[in-house]
């Protein structure tokens with residue numbers, strides 16, 4: 470094992486808090502070669518595909534990496550922005566805005582960095598940067614509201630792996646999930662209400678979450694339950710009754726059975742059954758990305774209209790909306806309890822706690 474370069478330890482160095490936002494990662498460009506690199510790293514992670522390595526190596530290198538990069542590049546090209554991949558653009562913006570918000574309220578200001586589990590900036594490089602900046606305490610916040618081994622635990626794995634290569638590791642705190650956090654639910658509620666104020670309300674709100682293989686549920690992954698809870702809380706906040714919303718799972722990958730019902734099938738069925746208008750929100754994605762902008766807003770729309778539906782609305786993700794940034798800040802402050810008590814910033818923490826309680830009592 471080789472250690473990462475790190476500055477020599479000095480007594481009395483200032484002590485700071487670092488916040489590391491981690492998202493999934495995205496290719497460098499919407500091209501087959503960039504996609505091959507990205508998919509190779511992503512799909513080789515044993516947290517993502519749990520098949521025995523020799524068998525999976527043959528399938529991945531023999532088939533998937535020969536066909537999928539080209540097809541995925543075509544899909545990414547449809548949503549690429551002048552600033553790059555939407556997932557990266559929004560994640561970077563969230564980190565900047567959170568830095569600004571916390572910087573005004575907590576002294577000394579925590580340092581916020583973002584990292585990508587696959588691709589760049591890597592988790593190791595972001596942790597090295599926080600260390601350089603004097604952070605000896607780091608809060609890791611994966612940007613997945615619902616915990617799953619394939620996403621959240623994999624982000625933690627990358628953090629632990631980077632720490633294995635440090636002499637002087639920071640103290641760590643991990644945010645496991647925030648699927649039922651009142652501020653996150655309230656930000657989603659406001660997102661939907663604003664859409665309805667502008668465009669009217671559809672007959673049905675479809676809440677579409679990224680799927681995972683069904684076997685992960687049987688092996689103890691709480692992801693499915695956390696998606697259901699988010700959906701129930703959002704429906705309650707919006708005062709929707711059981712036939713005004715539905716939950717479905719998108720982005721199936723491979724041949725195994727995934728969580729059901731599948732979003733594509735639900736949209737087709739709704740169109741066929743005569744639902745005139747459907748609104749779709751993807752509460753599990755805090756940033757718009759390939760899976761929302763292409764799979765839902767383009768492909769999903771095509772399926773619904775093709776099956777006879779008349780009007781399709783995609784409700785955009787929370788992205789850089791102020792109430793979402795405030796929710797993120799509240800989440801961070803709550804997890805800094807004890808690290809902040811007695812320091813300037815503790816008051817902000819107290820206020821945030823009170824607001825969260827007030828919101829919680831309402832829903």
Ligand SMILES: C=CC1=C(C)c2cc3[nH]c(cc4nc(cc5[nH]c(cc1n2)c(C)c5CCC(=O)O)C(CCC(=O)O)=C4C)c(C)c3C=C
Nearest residue numbers: 493494495517541556617619620679681722753758759760
């Ligand atoms: C929101 C949570 C996510 C879970 C859970 C998740 C599980 C999961 N994903 C795959 C396979 C792929 N996912 C891909 C893209 C992708 N996935 C998420 C989030 C979750 N994935 C996001 C945010 C994105 C978009 C990234 C972007 O750049 O915009 C892809 C790549 C695209 C493609 O080729 O289709 C794959 C592949 C598995 C196997 C899995 C659970 C085991």
Ligand SMILES: [Fe+2]
Nearest residue numbers: 493679720760
């Ligand atoms: Fe995925």
Ligand SMILES: [Fe+2]
Nearest residue numbers: 693694695697
């Ligand atoms: Fe469940």
